Amino acid sequence: MKAARPLDLRLPGRRQISLSAPASASSAFETVPDPTLVASRVNGAIFIETPFGLGRCSGTSVNAPNYSVVFTAAHCINTGGPHGRWMDFRWVFVPGYRYGQRPFGVFPAKWIDTTRQWRTTGSENFDVGAAVVTRNQRGQLLAKAVGGTGIAFGLKARQVFDIHGYPAEEPFDGETQQICTQTPFLGHDARSFLSPGPLNLAVDCDVTGGASGGGWTISGGTVLNSVTNYGYGDDPDTDFGAYFGKEVARLFHRAAGVK
């Protein structure tokens, strides 16, 4: 798995999330010392076997009646737009991943979906996806093995977030879980105004490729309220995520209803 590359750098048409210089300390990711602790193990790395090689993203286990829902970025599920391609290859979620280790096992996806608008328009304002995973080799359901966050929709944009993920581009290597703690909402991307749908969110956090899909949590890390979508190469300190509105709620209910 160490050979995996950030998926977001492999997909044509994606903005690259890459760093050309170390980020300022104010927005720096910090390594989570022990990703197997209760608060951190709901976050994990996603590995996808594509014809182009092994890609990777980040994701979060979310509480649902089927105990098996993972939230991530839509572009880790489908390339987006009317001609989008599904990532219906081998797609696995590894909670608490560190240095190639799988402390809670591997949870392969059996169902993937994105917001409807992502599939029809590819709009960045709807870049949210979900997967329903099967049991790990020990026969455990995901949320029973590692727990899950709550999920909230329709909240005001002005929140203070903890940003989680497995950035794999320099200066990171994707082998450790990273967190930007208590990062306040900065504003909306100006370009977000040009596409239909809820305006996306910006926070101060130096994400790189591989962090896509990483959870943005509020309320002390207990409630998922966005996921990392993209950044700009000429401003590595700013991370953009989708607003969780009605369409994301519909996605959650679809995923939660999968048996």
Place this chain on the structure above:
Amino acid sequence: MRLSTLSALIACALCLLPSLAAADPLDIPAAAPPQFRALLRAKLHMRPPGHGFESRFTLKAQHGYTITVVGEGDVVVVEVGRPLSHGKRNPLEELLGFKQSVTAYVARGTVTERRIAASFGKFGKVDVRFRPKGQVLESGPRRRCRGADHFTSRLGVFLGGVRFSGEGGYVAVRSHRARGRLRSPLHLDCSSSRHRFSNRRARPVHGGPSFVPTVLAASRRHGVSSLELLTLRVGKTTLFAAINEESLGSMARMRFALATAPSKKSLVYNEALTRATITPPKPFHGTGTYSAASDGATTWTGPLSASFPGAPRLPLTGAEFKATLTTGF
């Protein structure tokens, strides 16, 4: 210069802009005039965003400015610019609605066939209703279209209230009535190509010299604000484009400036690509100098600026800019 060449230039420019390079196709500014967007979409092989309509009307303001209100989808744009006189018009200016530079204020709002409404915070508010009056115009049919092959424009008047005042009062307008139109569909999906190749048959490829333009790009971005300059030299002509974007709470402000000039004097660079100087024409001012050291460090300095409505002489150089210079071999 023919419009097709210019639009290709712009399309190349957008492809090469650092942050736009890998941007989602929907990132073409909706604030830009429809013809600008349509050209770019066509050149970048983008799928039109579907059926719909566009409502628009224009008001005259002081200092020669016009204010155009455009409603499309759930986006309302107030676009401020100063039209060029007819004698100075060229195809490039047509891409920005016959303006050298525009400032667009973008907000989410209500856009229906009967109404345009949006709040622009401290800048003002638009709330008008469309009353069809007069002719229904149909454009000439286009060929090789999927779906509609022509535009239908319904003329009429917008009644209600428009109150808008730019930063520092550089432009202000208050109106209760304006003539405008509602046009549908939003875009035509027509092919401009005379030849369609079949994918079922192999076809010969004729090799030739590579076409690699010289590009000098400089940008700065912090949080939800960015300023980008692109200089694109293709043959004897150089295109200069500046885009300034800023998110202002519940709305965004976008500024665009475009110009072309003969390459010989407006973009000068050495063979080693360690130094370049640009001197673009209006609405740009001054010169910008690019320098690259042997360790790869670059600087982008000089008194270069661009004038946008409401932002005269916005500096386009400085230590916070990241600059690159590339060309073919």
